Amino acid sequence: MTAQPPTQADIGAEMARARDAYAKAVADGAPVRHHPGRDYAPYRSSALRHPVRPLVAVADPGAAELSGPVFGVTDVTDLDHDLTRQHPGEPLGERITVTGRVLDRAGRPVRGQLVELWQANASGRYAHLRDRHPAPLDPNFTGVGRCLTDDRGAYTFTTVRPGAYPWRNHTNAWRPAHLHFSLFGNAFTQRLVTQMYFPGDPLFPHDPILQSVTDEAARQRLVAAYDHELSTPEWALGYRWDIVLDGPAATWAEEGRR
């Protein structure tokens, strides 16, 4: 006999328990938790893919991880930041500009570093063989972009707003629309892969990946702000999303890299 897949109500109850347990722990003096726990059970794929032993702390000032990879003009082409211009025709969907700054926790800009973005198309379908969601592929949209941050640590992408899409975590599971981001800081310890969400999405409370961040303020930091000043008349809507990279770096890297 096969176990029935959990319902949205089952997952919702698990997520509420995790939120309550976190709130109680913080009230009892536990530190604020900025990142998701790797053992967050409502996200079912985590079950066999998280370590059960505690991480081992490394405080060695000579650790190689306190430095990290660099990228440059050879790694990015001029059109990589514009996901709407990678094919002969225009992709379908709502054209958007997404911009923001990449900073370290001291507020210093991360300069000249690689930012990678990937996403589903406007219908909620990835250009990936294993995505079988019966929504149309768009021959004019791949959904991959790259850029280097400028001297202020700023990045900018032009793309289309992705659609929500179903997945199989539980019955009737849907991901809120999101952009995947990959970021490099001044050290390998500052590496970050994350997802940006769009403000006001009604799927937020139903999504165990977003809700894996049990701290409300931390969760809000994954949601971009609509910024009317960034919208381009007759062309695109603008969103602003700043990114702060966690983790230490060697002191020699503090002046930034080019």
Added chain:
Amino acid sequence: MTLPPTPSQTVGPFYGYALPFTGGGDLAPAGHPDALTVHGRVYDGASAPVPDALVEIWQPAPDGSRRGAPGSLRRDPVTGRFAGRDATAFTGFARVPTDADGHWAVRTLPPGGVPYLAVAVFARGLLHHLYTRAYLTDAPGTADELLSALPPDRRATLIAAPEPNRTYRFDIRLQGEGETVFLDFG
């Protein structure tokens, strides 16, 4: 001032057309006499291979430089396609997806000044990436702070086992028996 960090989220299942790049594991220039291969499998808590993990390597150059070099994702400016590294600069960075059997491999040069490659693992189901290290030697007397602080069974998970032809085997077990030591840099 201390800013709160942006939380991590899983890389998900569909990064395969976005993050891997041609020659992602080829840190060593073709035919370099000092080239060595580091390879292994990523396993989950049921000892099943993980076919949708992404392994990244960072390491000092053979001369000990930690400044890295651009050009890991070098592009052909005419077609926009990946052109591979330029055969001279040592970028220090590799990125390889696991195959359908959970296997990954990189060809690199010996790291200068440290006995290990820094490793980051990303996967569907993993909400926050994990760091570990592949140590290329377990010679007695290796004065490494991290290795010497670990009990023998845990320490063994960080040792890349030598194989013939300058090849080292480094499996990554995400959970359970023989679970790899994962690191926290604070």
